[in-house]
Amino acid sequence: MKKFISVALVLVFVLSLFAGCGSKTPASTQPATSAAPQGGTGTIKIGVLGCTSGDYAQYGNAVIHGAQLYIDKVNAAGGINGKKIEYIIYDDKGDPTEAVNAYNRLVGNGITALLGSVLSGATAAVVGEANPTNMPMITASATDAGVTYNADKKLVYKNVFRTCYIDPFQGQKMADYASQKLNAKTAAIIFETGNDYAVGLKNAFIAKAKANGITVVAETAYSKGDKDFKSQLTNIKAKNPDVIFCPNYYEDDGMIVTQARQLGIKSVFMGGDGWANVYKYASAADLEGSIFCSSYAPGSTDEIKKFEADFKAKYPNETPNMFSAQGYDAAIVLLDAIKAAESKNLKVGSAEYKQAIIDGMKNTTSVGLGGKYKFDEYNNPIKNAVIIKLQGGAEKFSEVF
Amino acid sequence: MSVFSTIVSQIFNGLQSGSVYALVALGYSMVYGIIMLLNFAHGDIIMVGAYIVWILMSFLALPPAIGAVAAVAGCTLLGVAIEKVAYAPLRKSPRLSLLITAIGVSFFLENAAQLVMGAGSKPMPTIIKGTNIEIGSAHISFVSVVTIIVSVITMLLLTLLVQKTKMGKAMRAVSEDMDSARLMGININRTISFTFAVGSALAGIAAVLYSCAYPQASPTMGSMLGLKAFVAAVLGGIGSIPGAMIGGFAIGLLEALVSAAGLSVWKDGVVFGILIIVLIVKPTGIMGRKMNEKV
Numbered sequence: 001m002k003k004f005i006s007v008a009l010v011l012v013f014v015l016s017l018f019a020g021c022g023s024k025t026p027a028s029t030q031p032a033t034s035a036a037p038q039g040g041t042g043t044i045k046i047g048v049l050g051c052t053s054g055d056y057a058q059y060g061n062a063v064i065h066g067a068q069l070y071i072d073k074v075n076a077a078g079g080i081n082g083k084k085i086e087y088i089i090y091d092d093k094g095d096p097t098e099a100v101n102a103y104n105r106l107v108g109n110g111i112t113a114l115l116g117s118v119l120s121g122a123t124a125a126v127v128g129e130a131n132p133t134n135m136p137m138i139t140a141s142a143t144d145a146g147v148t149y150n151a152d153k154k155l156v157y158k159n160v161f162r163t164c165y166i167d168p169f170q171g172q173k174m175a176d177y178a179s180q181k182l183n184a185k186t187a188a189i190i191f192e193t194g195n196d197y198a199v200g201l202k203n204a205f206i207a208k209a210k211a212n213g214i215t216v217v218a219e220t221a222y223s224k225g226d227k228d229f230k231s232q233l234t235n236i237k238a239k240n241p242d243v244i245f246c247p248n249y250y251e252d253d254g255m256i257v258t259q260a261r262q263l264g265i266k267s268v269f270m271g272g273d274g275w276a277n278v279y280k281y282a283s284a285a286d287l288e289g290s291i292f293c294s295s296y297a298p299g300s301t302d303e304i305k306k307f308e309a310d311f312k313a314k315y316p317n318e319t320p321n322m323f324s325a326q327g328y329d330a331a332i333v334l335l336d337a338i339k340a341a342e343s344k345n346l347k348v349g350s351a352e353y354k355q356a357i358i359d360g361m362k363n364t365t366s367v368g369l370g371g372k373y374k375f376d377e378y379n380n381p382i383k384n385a386v387i388i389k390l391q392g393g394a395e396k397f398s399e400v401f
Numbered sequence: 402m403s404v405f406s407t408i409v410s411q412i413f414n415g416l417q418s419g420s421v422y423a424l425v426a427l428g429y430s431m432v433y434g435i436i437m438l439l440n441f442a443h444g445d446i447i448m449v450g451a452y453i454v455w456i457l458m459s460f461l462a463l464p465p466a467i468g469a470v471a472a473v474a475g476c477t478l479l480g481v482a483i484e485k486v487a488y489a490p491l492r493k494s495p496r497l498s499l500l501i502t503a504i505g506v507s508f509f510l511e512n513a514a515q516l517v518m519g520a521g522s523k524p525m526p527t528i529i530k531g532t533n534i535e536i537g538s539a540h541i542s543f544v545s546v547v548t549i550i551v552s553v554i555t556m557l558l559l560t561l562l563v564q565k566t567k568m569g570k571a572m573r574a575v576s577e578d579m580d581s582a583r584l585m586g587i588n589i590n591r592t593i594s595f596t597f598a599v600g601s602a603l604a605g606i607a608a609v610l611y612s613c614a615y616p617q618a619s620p621t622m623g624s625m626l627g628l629k630a631f632v633a634a635v636l637g638g639i640g641s642i643p644g645a646m647i648g649g650f651a652i653g654l655l656e657a658l659v660s661a662a663g664l665s666v667w668k669d670g671v672v673f674g675i676l677i678i679v680l681i682v683k684p685t686g687i688m689g690r691k692m693n694e695k696v
Contacts, residue, residue, distance in 0.1 A: 193666050221665055221666045222666070223665075223666055225621075226665075227617070227622070228414075230657075231414050231661050231665065234411050234414060235407070237410070237540070251522050254617070255616070255617060262533065262542035262544060264533060281524045
């Protein structure tokens with residue numbers, strides 16, 4: 001009997017060993033897709049990095065699918081200079097450590113440029129590795145200023161570019177819009193304290209508003225989780241500002257607008273891209289005329305309509321959004337730069353070739369869904385903002401500003 | 402807008418949030434008065450009430466009146482059910498066990514709501530509509546007037562219930578001395594359940610009023626509201642009905658005052674600072690009677 005038990009135990013242990021092996025296959029070590037077979041005059045290998053699993057997978061998948069859409073299109077049309085683009089996708093789960101590991105694996109695979117990563121933290125970690133080796137890199141969604149610029153060392157990471165705009169940009173744009181288009185003379189601000197996004201937009205707005213001759217008559221804060229803004233808004237009402245800048249997320253924005261209208265505030269509300277979807281969180285009448293900026297306006301131009309149709313054809317279960325559009329644009333800028341490098345007759349993957357791609361991005365003339373791209377001295381895109389206006393309870397594209 | 406009208410507006414802001422705090426604080430205070438339990442799940446009952454309104458009005462497109470009545474009824478049933486399932490079996494246990502159970506129920510409700518309804522907040526449809534009122538240049542929203550009136554009427558009815566009816570007498574007797582009340586032939590279990598029902602009905606009314614003023618329902622909406630109402634109950638004197646009303650209005654006005662002074666970020670800090678001061682200086686609160694530990 002004793003023998004039987006010990007044999008059974010050994011069996012169980014051995015089995016569990018196998019079970020352990022089976023579940024250990026790490027998701028990030030498997031290339032998810034690698035397109036284009038070898039052949040012809042060779043291939044150009046690029047890495048695509050992003051969180052395709054985990055809490056932020058929705059962003060990662062949107063960006064990567066947008067980029068894939070364009071790269072596949074270029075490959076289908078014959079590639080660049082007769083060479084197909086071979087892309088290797090790795091999942092970094094949005095985690096900086098995983099991102100660095102995945103990046104090193106990509107380098108081991110012989111990539112010549114990187115599209116990614118998706119989240120600011122993971123991207124910044126990869127920049128730390130990619131900058132010393134001058135790896136051309138473009139991110140579609142990392143909005144943190146530190147991804148391309150080290151403010152402490154006053155150092156621009158020359159190899160890193162992005163197609164999304166950074167947080168302060170929206171504050172500046174809205175301050176310009178307020179003075180140029182709305183002729184605002186006075187502005188009030190209500191923002192969530194301790195939220196980097198809201199504070200970043202607010203500071204940029206105030207600086208630009210002052211430069212534009214707008215008087216900021218009230219600057220009030222609230223804490224995360226607050227539902228009652230009436231006291232702050234009553235103070236704002238007493239100052240009767242032309243516009244109220246509200247750079248927060250849509251749930252709070254909806255609540256703030258509702259309560260402001262209850263108090264009889266008639267000022268125009270303005271916000272950043274955190275406003276998207278606000279139409280569900282306040283009545284059409286209360287929101288009427290409010291304005292926010294975004295980098296993507298669904299269905300606004302023929303190019304975007306084409307992109308949306310292509311995207312839906314390729315990924316029937318997904319809705320194209322700002323992230324997929326920015327991923328698509330990042331692929332455009334990168335592939336255009338590769339095209340420029342190809343024209344110089346350099347060896348694919350060499351240091352000169354990489355430098356040529358970086359130069360190509362720096363001097364880009366690419367036209368994407370977000371308009372014509374041009375990078376400033378910090379490698380951030382100088383592009384127009386899309387102004388969205390709330391009309392009849394819907395978020396309507398108003399103009400490119 | 403003159404300084405005067407700003408002050409009038411701020412007072413109404415304070416009275417509006419204060420009346421919701423008062424309704425919630427009453428539920429805390431009544432339950433504490435009768436079984437010495439700090440029912441931390443009380444705030445989450447409001448959250449359930451708000452979701453009931455949302456489901457009926459947004460999902461089933463029923464009129465607001467049905468949503469409001471169903472929310473009050475639903476909260477009442479939920480309160481009694483919680484008492485029967487979670488608290489009644491522990492009636493003879495140490496008070497600490499009861500307190501921890503209350504916290505457990507609170508977590509359960511919050512996480513169940515998150516599981517069923519999702520973590521994001523649900524936008525609430527408009528429940529009451531009306532023209533805003535102008536006093537001079539001050540602008541008072543219709544919602545805040547309705548909130549204040551409804552809660553004052555509710556409090557008057559509650560006072561009548563407790564002071565003039567037989568059940569109210571039984572409630573007072575049980576809170577005075579449970580054992581003697583039992584000896585006098587009062588049905589303790591029924592009285593306790595009734596207290597929970599009344600407290601939870603008040604929470605249901607608060608849920609509807611809260612949803613009018615802040616039209617979003619989220620799984621954690623009840624926790625901060627509940628905590629502030631708890632501070633209101635302590636400030637007024639926990640166990641005392643008029644105390645809870647005074648405490649509620651005091652906390653609401655204080656918050657408005659702090660925000661009006663431009664210190665809106667400190668609002669929560671000030672409220673909980675009050676809790677600390679009350680507990681140090683006068684633990685029985687404004688209206689609280691001096692309590693002798695029963696031996």
